[in-house]
Amino acid sequence: MDEDAPNKRNKLFSLKELSVKSLAPIVEKKVYENNSTQIDLIASQQLLAYFLRDTCNAEQMNKFTKAMTSSLNLTDLKITHEKINKETCDKIFGFKNLSSLELGSLASWTMFHLDQSLFADVPLVDVIEALRNILCEESRIQLQSLAITNDPVTFRTGWMCEMKGILPALTTLNLEKMPISESEFDVICESLSLLESFYVSKIGNLTGISNLKNLQDFHSIDSQFKGPEDVIDIFKLKNLKKLDFRGEQCVHLPCVRLYLDCAMSLFSLEFFNCMKNAISAEDVNLLATSHPQLKRIFVLDTRLQDVSQLETSNDQLHLISKGSLWQCLESLKLLDIRTQSELMNDVCVEIIGYLSNYEAYSKTVIFDCFGVLTQILRGELKFFIGKQIHANVLKCLELLCRGGRIEMFNKLTKLNFIDLLLETITWFNGRSDSVVWNIHSSSWNILHDISTSTLPEKSREFLFCQGIELLENAEHVLIAPKSCLDLMTKYLESRTEQLEDFLIYSKLVRKVAGNVADLAKLKFTPLFIATCNFLGTLHNICAVGRTEMTKFIINSIMYAFNVFLSADWLTQAYGFRIVESMLFYTDRETVKIVFIKHLKGLFLTLTQNEDKECATGPVISLCFTAFHLVERTYTMNELRTAENIAQISNLLQLLKHNKSIEYVDVMADFNSKLTSPMLLAWTKFMTTS
Structure with a gap:
């Protein structure tokens, strides 16, 4: 594997993953006892992987309660990278509905290693004892698929004969990563007669395969065939539809040539994988003539890999190569x-x-x-x-x-x-x-x-979680375009209940709010407005009643406004309205504590700014929003203090003296909305000549 390739993602990817991470601590505290709940297959596998991530710690799997074991709806179990100990086996033993099992780490299962190994670096494993320890009787009786992958190991003598006794319903056996001897291959073919799919590697001959009357899918990787006699038994399999003689470590394999030298045919064969084999156009024509049901021949890493198509007597036969984009697409499905x-x-x-x-x-x-x-x-x-x-x-x-x-x-x-x-x-x-x-x-x-409203709820949740991932992991919030935040805001607004996992969204708020000031400095107004709008909506859904979060969001936005004050009044006015809507859910004392320093700074900046644009409509709009917040924040007695009276009077006089052409429109708009006696008095004061 490329050493630069990432080996995992520590990111929130879906709501399912979020729910698994939320459920895991509940399991650890042993408070999950809902026997009626059945968790779906994907979430069950994710949750199991969470608990197997460090099973060298004997206490880890003990956090699995009996109720949790019965509630995990596992039919397919993959244990591909984890170490196994007695406690882990006991917990997995509780799964009673397994139909498929993949074991990829037997080399690290030291509790099942034997001392008689012939090779120092390849352990001898008692695979039968391992299966008895991790599979309960119910699962052993119904298990249909077993795959042993990854690290090379060897099995103790006689394991093949015992396999049928403990796994009587087995129809798929995958040993492609674990070379077996010719005698072991022969015994497997005799004892596991129900097999429909069989994977082996580096096998020397196929003697005995004729016993697998039900076999439809056979894979022999890096085969060691020397002559036609090593292959000829394959032609006794009348139901075989898929044949795989591909190479992985070996190249220019003679398997296809030896197969054709037998001068026989598999009349049910539909797919033939010839990857890394010696094969020519004449061989393809011969296969087309002798195999009437053949539809696909896989020829990557052969001399035919760049050929788009060959004319043959079989019109339905196609090469899977890289001769065209369509063929690349077909090849990638198999590679x-x-x-x-x-x-x-x-x-x-x-x-x-x-x-x-x-x-x-x-x-x-x-x-x-x-x-x-x-x-x-x-x-x-x-x-x-x-x-x-x-x-x-x-x-x-x-x-x-x-x-x-x-x-x-x-x-x-x-x-x-x-x-x-x-x-x-x-x-x-x-x-x-x-x-x-x-x-x-x-x-x-x-x-x-x-239109996100036309999408299924799961699709909207998925897109929202993708947005969270984008915002959480971007080095700078600018990497998320305005449309991302707008979409996430629409999703939040479509919810009627509060978001339950406050910690996740609290982290998101801090990530986004922490970058608001940077946006202000860059004068990127549209994205700044979208970000503030998103924060306001997120606050109203998940932070209502949480004073510290309210303070944090408002302080973040207001700090950015102070940067923006001399540059973009329209954004300033818009942002104050968002803050106003957030403060609607907050008690007066919180508003007062958070807002007072920003309000004083705003008044001071407005009264001292000599820029003529300060008197335009957006500024007046901003001031009325600020006055509304002042009225909600302070009592009449507090407003009568000398300092506040001086600030408000200076601001009103400034606006009255510097009325702009937009002033009348702004005043008309606000006059239609104002009901407060105080604001009406201020309006009257400003319109008096």
């Missing part, structure tokens, strides 16, 4: 990117060429480009892609965002496109160049034409 980084980078470079000459190609080609990029970044394989490939993917996406090209996509595809953009951008969080900025902007500007 293990961890072994094909150079090829993936070549594909990205080719797509850059397509997108750089966008007008010369049809929409179909561009759609295929998007499909290829999606496949490159799919699922867990993205963690194995190096930095160079990610950089090229980023360049491809940036090209695809130019000139309204994404308008060809429908709403659903646009949402998928946004997901892809935000997934990719997280790998380049430390960069601040124009490519990253364009990707960020494009991902949210797409939403201008999408």
Whole structure:
């Protein structure tokens, strides 16, 4: 794996992940006892991974209560990187509905290691005892799929004969990362007669495979076949639909040639993986003639990998290669990117060429480009892609965002496109160049034409969480365009209840508010307004009644206003109205404590500023908003102090003396809204000649 490739993401990615992180402490405190609740498969797997993250600590799995074990709705269990101890086994033993099990770390399961290993660096494992310790009887009886991957190990003698006794319903066995002997292969074929899918590696011959009458899917990786006699038993499998003779560590394998030398046919075969095999156009023609049901031949890393198509007698037969974008897309659905980084980078470079000459190609080609990029970044394989490939993917996406090209996509595809953009951008969080900025902007500007109210609730929650990730992890809040904040504000406004996880949103508020002053200094008014609006809405939904949060938000915005005072009065007026709406939910004492120093600073700045623009409509609008806050904050007796009277009189005299052409319109607007006797008196004072 590329050492530059990230190996995990410590970021909030979805509400499901947020809920898992919220649920975990409840489990740790042993207060979760709701036996009627069933958690879905994905959340169950995430929660289990959370508790297995450090199982070398014997106390970690003890935090799993019995109620939690029964509530986890696990049917598929993957234990791929964790160490296992007795306590862990006891907890996993409680899962009674398992149908699929993947074990990828047996080399670290020292409690099941035996002393008779022939190789110092390859442990001898009692896999039967391991399965008995982690699978209860119910799961052993119904388990259908077992995969043993990652670290190489060897198993004790006789394990194959016992496998059928403890896993009687097994239909899939994956041993592709664990070489077995020819005798072990033969015994497996005799004892596990129900197998429908079978993965092996570095096997020398297929003797005995004819016993697997139900086999439909056979994978033999890096096979060590020497002659046709090592392969010929495969032709007794009348139900076989998928045959995989690919190479991983080996190249120019003779498997396909030896298969054809048998001069026989598998009439049900639909797919043949010939990757890293010696294969020619004549061989493809021979396969087409002898295998009437064959639809796909995988030929990457062969001499045919750049061929788009060959004319054969079988019209439905297609090569899966990199001869065209469509074929790249098909290839990526089957490839293990961890072994094909150079090829993936070549594909990205080719797509850059397509997108750089966008007008010369049809929409179909561009759609295929998007499909290829999606496949490159799919699922867990993205963690194995190096930095160079990610950089090229980023360049491809940036090209695809130019000139309204994404308008060809429908709403659903646009949402998928946004997901892809935000997934990719997280790998380049430390960069601040124009490519990253364009990707960020494009991902949210797409939403201008999408009414969020028409989206399902889950989609809106997903987009909101993507916004949180963007804001939490960006080095500067400017990286999030105005449309991102506007969308998140709309989502918040659509909620009728308060946000429950206050700590998460408190952290978000502090991140955004902490950058407001920077926005003010940069005089980026539209984004500044959007940020203040977002903070105000977020406050009214999750911070109502929390005095310290109210103080923090208001102080952040007001500090920024003080920076803005001599530069942008319209923003100043807008911002004060947001603060006013926030203070509506706050007690008078809090308002007084937070607001007094800012209000005095505002009055002082206004009365001392000689700029003629100070008397324009926005400034008068700002002053009336300020007066409204003054009235709500102070009692009449407090307002009669000499200091306050002097400040208010100076300000009123200034505004009265410097009336602008917009003054009448502003006054008419406010006269229609004012009901306060004090504000009406001030209005009368200002309009008297």
